[in-house]
Amino acid sequence: MPDTKQxxxxxxxxxxxxxxxGLYAGRMExxxxxxxxxxPGGQLMNTLDVEDYPGFExxxxxxxxxxxxxxxxxxxxxxxxxxxxxxxxxxxxxVVDTELGHQYTAPAVIVTAxxxxxxxxxxxxxxxxxxxxxxxxxxxxxxxKEKVVAVVGxxxxxxxxxxxxxxxxxxxxxxxxxxxxxxxxxxMQRAKADPKVEFITDTVVDAIEGDxxxxxxxxxxxxxxxxxxxxxxxxxxxxxxxxxxxxxPNSNIFRDHVDHDxxxxxxxxxxxATNVRGIFAAGDVRHQLTxxxxxxxxxxxxxxxxxxxxxxxxxxxxxxxxxDEAEVATA
Numbered sequence: 001m002p003d004t005k006q007x008x009x010x011x012x013x014x015x016x017x018x019x020x021x022g023l024y025a026g027r028m029e030x031x032x033x034x035x036x037x038x039x040p041g042g043q044l045m046n047t048l049d050v051e052d053y054p055g056f057e058x059x060x061x062x063x064x065x066x067x068x069x070x071x072x073x074x075x076x077x078x079x080x081x082x083x084x085x086x087x088x089x090x091x092x093x094x095v096v097d098t099e100l101g102h103q104y105t106a107p108a109v110i111v112t113a114x115x116x117x118x119x120x121x122x123x124x125x126x127x128x129x130x131x132x133x134x135x136x137x138x139x140x141x142x143x144x145k146e147k148v149v150a151v152v153g154x155x156x157x158x159x160x161x162x163x164x165x166x167x168x169x170x171x172x173x174x175x176x177x178x179x180x181x182x183x184x185x186x187x188m189q190r191a192k193a194d195p196k197v198e199f200i201t202d203t204v205v206d207a208i209e210g211d212x213x214x215x216x217x218x219x220x221x222x223x224x225x226x227x228x229x230x231x232x233x234x235x236x237x238x239x240x241x242x243x244x245x246x247x248x249p250n251s252n253i254f255r256d257h258v259d260h261d262x263x264x265x266x267x268x269x270x271x272x273a274t275n276v277r278g279i280f281a282a283g284d285v286r287h288q289l290t291x292x293x294x295x296x297x298x299x300x301x302x303x304x305x306x307x308x309x310x311x312x313x314x315x316x317x318x319x320x321x322x323x324d325e326a327e328v329a330t331a
Contacts (some may be wrong), residue, residue, distance in 0.1 A: 162174045258275065
Protein backbone atom coordinates (compact mmCIF):
# COMPACT_ATOMS: atom_id res chain seq x y z
CA MET A 1 0.00 0.00 0.00
CA PRO A 2 1.39 3.42 -0.90
CA ASP A 3 1.90 6.06 1.75
CA THR A 4 -1.04 8.43 1.69
CA LYS A 5 -0.63 12.18 2.04
CA GLN A 6 -3.61 14.30 3.03
CA UNK A 7 -4.49 17.77 1.80
CA UNK A 8 -7.43 20.16 1.94
CA UNK A 9 -7.60 20.25 -1.85
CA UNK A 10 -5.73 18.53 -4.66
CA UNK A 11 -5.39 20.26 -8.02
CA UNK A 12 -4.82 17.99 -11.03
CA UNK A 13 -2.84 20.02 -13.53
CA UNK A 14 -0.79 23.20 -13.17
CA UNK A 15 -1.83 25.27 -16.16
CA UNK A 16 -3.43 28.71 -15.74
CA UNK A 17 -6.58 27.25 -14.13
CA UNK A 18 -4.59 25.08 -11.74
CA UNK A 19 -2.12 27.77 -10.77
CA UNK A 20 -4.93 30.29 -10.18
CA UNK A 21 -6.69 27.71 -8.03
CA GLY A 22 -3.46 27.10 -6.14
CA LEU A 23 -2.92 30.80 -5.57
CA TYR A 24 -6.41 31.31 -4.15
CA ALA A 25 -6.24 28.12 -2.10
CA GLY A 26 -3.06 29.41 -0.50
CA ARG A 27 -4.57 32.80 0.22
CA MET A 28 -7.50 31.03 1.89
CA GLU A 29 -4.98 29.10 4.00
CA UNK A 30 -5.88 25.74 2.55
CA UNK A 31 -3.26 23.02 2.35
CA UNK A 32 -3.13 22.58 -1.42
CA UNK A 33 -1.21 20.30 -3.75
CA UNK A 34 -0.97 20.57 -7.54
CA UNK A 35 -0.01 17.47 -9.50
CA UNK A 36 1.59 18.19 -12.88
CA UNK A 37 3.04 15.57 -15.25
CA UNK A 38 5.22 17.98 -17.25
CA UNK A 39 5.91 21.59 -16.30
CA PRO A 40 3.68 24.33 -14.83
CA GLY A 41 1.95 26.39 -17.47
CA GLY A 42 0.10 23.77 -19.51
CA GLN A 43 -0.72 24.98 -23.03
CA LEU A 44 0.86 28.34 -22.15
CA MET A 45 4.23 26.66 -22.61
CA ASN A 46 3.31 26.12 -26.28
CA THR A 47 2.33 29.76 -26.77
CA LEU A 48 4.97 32.28 -27.73
CA ASP A 49 3.11 35.60 -27.66
CA VAL A 50 0.28 36.42 -25.25
CA GLU A 51 -1.46 39.72 -26.02
CA ASP A 52 -4.94 39.15 -24.60
CA TYR A 53 -4.26 38.72 -20.89
CA PRO A 54 -5.27 41.88 -18.97
CA GLY A 55 -2.34 43.88 -17.67
CA PHE A 56 0.15 42.57 -20.23
CA GLU A 57 0.15 44.13 -23.68
CA UNK A 58 2.71 41.50 -24.55
CA UNK A 59 4.27 38.63 -22.64
CA UNK A 60 5.52 35.23 -23.71
CA UNK A 61 3.69 32.12 -22.61
CA UNK A 62 6.74 30.90 -20.72
CA UNK A 63 7.14 34.19 -18.86
CA UNK A 64 3.48 34.25 -17.84
CA UNK A 65 3.71 30.62 -16.71
CA UNK A 66 6.73 31.39 -14.56
CA UNK A 67 5.03 34.40 -12.98
CA UNK A 68 1.88 32.41 -12.23
CA UNK A 69 3.87 29.55 -10.72
CA UNK A 70 5.98 31.85 -8.53
CA UNK A 71 2.88 33.70 -7.34
CA UNK A 72 1.09 30.48 -6.38
CA UNK A 73 4.14 29.04 -4.62
CA UNK A 74 4.51 32.29 -2.67
CA UNK A 75 1.18 31.59 -0.99
CA UNK A 76 2.07 28.00 -0.18
CA UNK A 77 1.00 25.87 -3.13
CA UNK A 78 2.94 22.60 -3.28
CA UNK A 79 3.67 21.19 -6.73
CA UNK A 80 4.59 17.54 -7.36
CA UNK A 81 5.65 16.25 -10.77
CA UNK A 82 3.65 13.09 -11.29
CA UNK A 83 0.85 11.90 -13.58
CA UNK A 84 -2.56 11.09 -12.15
CA UNK A 85 -3.64 7.53 -12.89
CA UNK A 86 -7.06 7.43 -11.21
CA UNK A 87 -9.43 9.45 -9.05
CA UNK A 88 -12.17 7.86 -6.96
CA UNK A 89 -14.34 8.53 -3.92
CA UNK A 90 -14.20 6.82 -0.53
CA UNK A 91 -17.00 8.31 1.55
CA UNK A 92 -16.41 12.05 1.81
CA UNK A 93 -12.80 11.61 0.73
CA UNK A 94 -11.45 11.89 -2.81
CA VAL A 95 -8.50 9.57 -3.47
CA VAL A 96 -5.90 10.33 -6.15
CA ASP A 97 -3.50 7.59 -7.30
CA THR A 98 -0.50 8.46 -9.47
CA GLU A 99 1.69 6.70 -12.01
CA LEU A 100 4.68 6.88 -9.65
CA GLY A 101 2.74 4.90 -7.05
CA HIS A 102 1.83 7.74 -4.72
CA GLN A 103 -1.59 8.29 -3.17
CA TYR A 104 -3.09 11.57 -2.07
CA THR A 105 -6.40 12.29 -0.38
CA ALA A 106 -8.51 15.39 0.17
CA PRO A 107 -12.16 16.30 0.68
CA ALA A 108 -12.03 18.02 -2.72
CA VAL A 109 -10.20 17.71 -6.02
CA ILE A 110 -10.14 20.35 -8.76
CA VAL A 111 -9.40 18.80 -12.14
CA THR A 112 -7.55 21.29 -14.34
CA ALA A 113 -5.87 18.67 -16.49
CA UNK A 114 -6.41 20.39 -19.83
CA UNK A 115 -6.02 18.12 -22.83
CA UNK A 116 -4.01 17.02 -25.83
CA UNK A 117 -4.06 18.11 -29.47
CA UNK A 118 -6.42 16.09 -31.65
CA UNK A 119 -4.81 14.07 -34.44
CA UNK A 120 -5.81 14.15 -38.09
CA UNK A 121 -5.94 10.37 -38.20
CA UNK A 122 -4.50 10.10 -41.71
CA UNK A 123 -1.80 7.80 -43.13
CA UNK A 124 1.69 9.05 -42.40
CA UNK A 125 0.75 11.20 -39.40
CA UNK A 126 1.95 8.81 -36.70
CA UNK A 127 4.84 7.52 -38.80
CA UNK A 128 6.32 10.97 -39.42
CA UNK A 129 5.63 12.45 -35.97
CA UNK A 130 8.78 14.37 -35.09
CA UNK A 131 9.92 14.10 -38.71
CA UNK A 132 7.89 16.93 -40.11
CA UNK A 133 4.63 16.33 -38.25
CA UNK A 134 4.44 18.64 -35.24
CA UNK A 135 1.73 19.88 -32.90
CA UNK A 136 3.79 22.78 -31.53
CA UNK A 137 4.84 25.57 -33.87
CA UNK A 138 6.81 27.33 -31.14
CA UNK A 139 8.71 24.16 -30.29
CA UNK A 140 9.61 23.13 -33.83
CA UNK A 141 9.15 26.13 -36.11
CA UNK A 142 12.84 27.03 -36.10
CA UNK A 143 13.70 23.67 -37.68
CA UNK A 144 12.04 24.77 -40.91
CA LYS A 145 13.80 28.00 -41.78
CA GLU A 146 13.18 29.01 -45.41
CA LYS A 147 11.02 25.92 -45.90
CA VAL A 148 7.42 25.61 -47.03
CA VAL A 149 5.11 24.35 -44.28
CA ALA A 150 1.39 23.77 -43.78
CA VAL A 151 -0.97 24.33 -40.88
CA VAL A 152 -4.29 22.50 -40.66
CA GLY A 153 -7.27 24.02 -38.85
CA UNK A 154 -9.60 26.99 -38.76
CA UNK A 155 -9.57 28.21 -35.17
CA UNK A 156 -7.44 30.66 -33.23
CA UNK A 157 -4.60 28.20 -32.69
CA UNK A 158 -4.28 27.31 -36.37
CA UNK A 159 -4.32 30.90 -37.62
CA UNK A 160 -2.11 32.33 -34.87
CA UNK A 161 0.45 29.51 -35.10
CA UNK A 162 0.41 29.81 -38.88
CA UNK A 163 1.25 33.48 -38.63
CA UNK A 164 3.96 32.71 -36.09
CA UNK A 165 5.58 30.21 -38.47
CA UNK A 166 6.20 32.97 -41.02
CA UNK A 167 9.12 34.02 -38.79
CA UNK A 168 10.93 30.95 -40.09
CA UNK A 169 9.17 29.47 -43.10
CA UNK A 170 9.34 30.89 -46.60
CA UNK A 171 5.67 30.00 -47.13
CA UNK A 172 2.84 28.91 -44.85
CA UNK A 173 -0.31 27.27 -46.17
CA UNK A 174 -3.30 27.25 -43.82
CA UNK A 175 -5.59 24.39 -44.82
CA UNK A 176 -9.17 24.36 -43.56
CA UNK A 177 -12.04 22.01 -44.33
CA UNK A 178 -14.51 24.89 -44.50
CA UNK A 179 -14.60 28.27 -46.19
CA UNK A 180 -15.35 30.18 -42.98
CA UNK A 181 -12.84 30.32 -40.15
CA UNK A 182 -13.60 30.25 -36.41
CA UNK A 183 -10.54 32.32 -35.52
CA UNK A 184 -10.93 35.79 -34.04
CA UNK A 185 -11.11 38.65 -36.50
CA UNK A 186 -7.81 40.20 -35.41
CA UNK A 187 -5.98 36.90 -35.95
CA MET A 188 -7.49 36.56 -39.44
CA GLN A 189 -6.55 40.13 -40.32
CA ARG A 190 -2.92 39.54 -39.38
CA ALA A 191 -2.76 36.30 -41.34
CA LYS A 192 -4.38 37.79 -44.46
CA ALA A 193 -2.00 40.75 -44.32
CA ASP A 194 1.06 38.49 -44.24
CA PRO A 195 2.43 37.86 -47.75
CA LYS A 196 3.86 34.51 -46.67
CA VAL A 197 0.44 33.10 -45.72
CA GLU A 198 -1.87 31.43 -48.23
CA PHE A 199 -5.25 29.90 -47.38
CA ILE A 200 -6.53 26.65 -48.84
CA THR A 201 -10.20 26.22 -47.95
CA ASP A 202 -12.83 23.48 -48.33
CA THR A 203 -9.94 21.03 -48.30
CA VAL A 204 -8.72 18.14 -46.14
CA VAL A 205 -5.45 16.25 -45.88
CA ASP A 206 -5.87 12.63 -46.98
CA ALA A 207 -2.28 11.52 -46.40
CA ILE A 208 1.17 12.69 -45.31
CA GLU A 209 4.09 11.37 -47.33
CA GLY A 210 7.85 11.33 -46.83
CA ASP A 211 10.89 11.12 -49.04
CA UNK A 212 11.63 7.67 -47.63
CA UNK A 213 10.36 5.46 -44.77
CA UNK A 214 10.68 6.96 -41.28
CA UNK A 215 12.89 4.10 -40.06
CA UNK A 216 15.30 4.97 -42.86
CA UNK A 217 15.49 8.58 -41.74
CA UNK A 218 12.71 9.89 -43.93
CA UNK A 219 10.83 13.13 -43.34
CA UNK A 220 7.72 14.86 -44.66
CA UNK A 221 7.89 16.08 -48.26
CA UNK A 222 4.27 16.30 -49.45
CA UNK A 223 0.60 16.19 -48.56
CA UNK A 224 -2.22 14.52 -50.45
CA UNK A 225 -5.17 16.96 -50.46
CA UNK A 226 -8.84 16.62 -51.40
CA UNK A 227 -11.29 19.42 -52.07
CA UNK A 228 -14.54 18.63 -50.29
CA UNK A 229 -16.72 20.57 -52.75
CA UNK A 230 -15.26 19.37 -56.05
CA UNK A 231 -13.61 16.11 -55.02
CA UNK A 232 -10.43 17.21 -56.80
CA UNK A 233 -7.26 15.63 -55.47
CA UNK A 234 -3.97 17.52 -55.46
CA UNK A 235 -0.50 17.32 -53.97
CA UNK A 236 1.22 19.98 -51.90
CA UNK A 237 4.98 19.91 -51.39
CA UNK A 238 5.85 20.89 -47.82
CA UNK A 239 8.62 20.18 -45.34
CA UNK A 240 6.31 20.09 -42.33
CA UNK A 241 2.68 19.96 -41.28
CA UNK A 242 1.26 21.40 -38.06
CA UNK A 243 -2.25 20.11 -37.25
CA UNK A 244 -4.36 22.35 -35.01
CA UNK A 245 -7.76 20.70 -35.44
CA UNK A 246 -9.03 20.49 -31.92
CA UNK A 247 -8.43 19.35 -28.41
CA UNK A 248 -9.06 16.11 -26.51
CA PRO A 249 -9.69 16.73 -22.79
CA ASN A 250 -7.77 14.69 -20.22
CA SER A 251 -10.93 13.48 -18.51
CA ASN A 252 -10.50 9.71 -18.51
CA ILE A 253 -9.04 9.49 -15.01
CA PHE A 254 -12.15 8.71 -12.96
CA ARG A 255 -13.22 5.39 -11.49
CA ASP A 256 -16.62 6.82 -10.63
CA HIS A 257 -18.78 8.20 -13.42
CA VAL A 258 -18.43 11.94 -13.84
CA ASP A 259 -20.85 13.56 -16.28
CA HIS A 260 -19.30 14.78 -19.53
CA ASP A 261 -20.38 15.79 -23.02
CA UNK A 262 -19.97 13.73 -26.20
CA UNK A 263 -16.39 14.95 -26.63
CA UNK A 264 -15.34 14.11 -23.06
CA UNK A 265 -15.43 17.61 -21.60
CA UNK A 266 -16.56 17.56 -17.98
CA UNK A 267 -19.95 19.08 -17.18
CA UNK A 268 -20.11 21.45 -14.23
CA UNK A 269 -22.50 23.90 -12.64
CA UNK A 270 -21.72 27.60 -12.23
CA UNK A 271 -19.54 26.76 -9.21
CA UNK A 272 -17.34 24.38 -11.26
CA ALA A 273 -18.83 21.39 -9.37
CA THR A 274 -19.36 18.14 -11.25
CA ASN A 275 -22.15 15.68 -10.47
CA VAL A 276 -19.82 13.93 -7.99
CA ARG A 277 -19.60 15.78 -4.70
CA GLY A 278 -16.05 16.86 -3.99
CA ILE A 279 -14.91 16.75 -7.62
CA PHE A 280 -14.64 20.08 -9.43
CA ALA A 281 -13.36 20.95 -12.90
CA ALA A 282 -11.83 24.13 -14.28
CA GLY A 283 -10.19 25.35 -17.45
CA ASP A 284 -9.90 23.56 -20.78
CA VAL A 285 -11.05 20.19 -19.44
CA ARG A 286 -14.49 21.66 -18.71
CA HIS A 287 -17.36 22.09 -21.19
CA GLN A 288 -17.61 25.81 -21.92
CA LEU A 289 -18.03 28.35 -24.69
CA THR A 290 -14.42 29.42 -25.05
CA UNK A 291 -10.93 28.35 -24.02
CA UNK A 292 -8.83 31.34 -23.01
CA UNK A 293 -6.28 32.05 -20.30
CA UNK A 294 -8.69 34.53 -18.73
CA UNK A 295 -11.56 32.03 -18.52
CA UNK A 296 -9.27 29.35 -17.13
CA UNK A 297 -8.07 31.66 -14.36
CA UNK A 298 -11.66 32.60 -13.55
CA UNK A 299 -12.68 28.95 -13.44
CA UNK A 300 -9.85 28.12 -11.03
CA UNK A 301 -10.80 30.99 -8.74
CA UNK A 302 -14.47 30.02 -8.67
CA UNK A 303 -13.63 26.38 -8.01
CA UNK A 304 -11.55 27.22 -4.91
CA UNK A 305 -14.28 29.44 -3.46
CA UNK A 306 -16.73 26.56 -3.98
CA UNK A 307 -14.29 24.14 -2.35
CA UNK A 308 -14.06 26.30 0.79
CA UNK A 309 -17.85 26.21 1.09
CA UNK A 310 -17.82 22.44 0.71
CA UNK A 311 -15.15 22.12 3.43
CA UNK A 312 -17.27 24.25 5.76
CA UNK A 313 -20.30 22.05 5.09
CA UNK A 314 -18.32 18.87 5.73
CA UNK A 315 -16.83 20.28 8.93
CA UNK A 316 -20.24 21.33 10.22
CA UNK A 317 -21.72 17.96 9.28
CA UNK A 318 -19.08 15.97 11.13
CA UNK A 319 -19.27 18.31 14.12
CA UNK A 320 -23.00 17.58 14.35
CA UNK A 321 -22.49 13.85 13.97
CA UNK A 322 -23.96 13.55 10.47
CA UNK A 323 -22.84 10.24 8.90
CA ASP A 324 -20.71 10.44 5.79
CA GLU A 325 -21.44 8.67 2.50
CA ALA A 326 -19.59 5.49 3.46
CA GLU A 327 -21.48 5.17 6.75
CA VAL A 328 -24.81 5.65 4.98
CA ALA A 329 -23.91 3.07 2.34
CA THR A 330 -23.03 0.41 4.93
CA ALA A 331 -25.90 1.13 7.29
